[in-house]
Amino acid sequence: MPRGGWTAEQEPNTLLSALGSKYSAEILCAAGTPKSAQALSEDIEIPIATCYRRIEELVDAGLLECEGRTLSDEGRRTNIYRRTVDEIEVNFSSDTPRFSRKRRTEARNRLEDQLED
Numbered sequence: 001m002p003r004g005g006w007t008a009e010q011e012p013n014t015l016l017s018a019l020g021s022k023y024s025a026e027i028l029c030a031a032g033t034p035k036s037a038q039a040l041s042e043d044i045e046i047p048i049a050t051c052y053r054r055i056e057e058l059v060d061a062g063l064l065e066c067e068g069r070t071l072s073d074e075g076r077r078t079n080i081y082r083r084t085v086d087e088i089e090v091n092f093s094s095d096t097p098r099f100s101r102k103r104r105t106e107a108r109n110r111l112e113d114q115l116e117d
Helices: 012-020 024-030 037-044 048-060 106-116
Strands: 064-071 077-083 085-091 098-103
Touching: 012 024, 012 048, 012 085, 012 098, 024 037, 024 048, 037 048, 037 077, 048 064, 048 077
Parallel strands: none
Antiparallel strands: 064 077, 085 098
């Protein structure tokens, strides 16, 4: 999947399903800066297994991406995730839902990373 979101051919139901799952919106909000599944789980106060399931759905839908890997406090390699969009609009006025999005830019990612440090 290309960086920054979904393709035009992607199934609308995949996006709606990912967005409709419990905790998905919270994960997307929390993932404005790079975070591990463990950090997301702790920030949102949800079970880690649930967090991993939602992350997988959001990655499959192109709304979240693995930005890299880092060492955890325990010395294990762990994936770091960040959302790929800042805004999503869903239009239901035709036979199938249509989506528009405001992608996250690299400049915005770098700025937010600097503010976190």
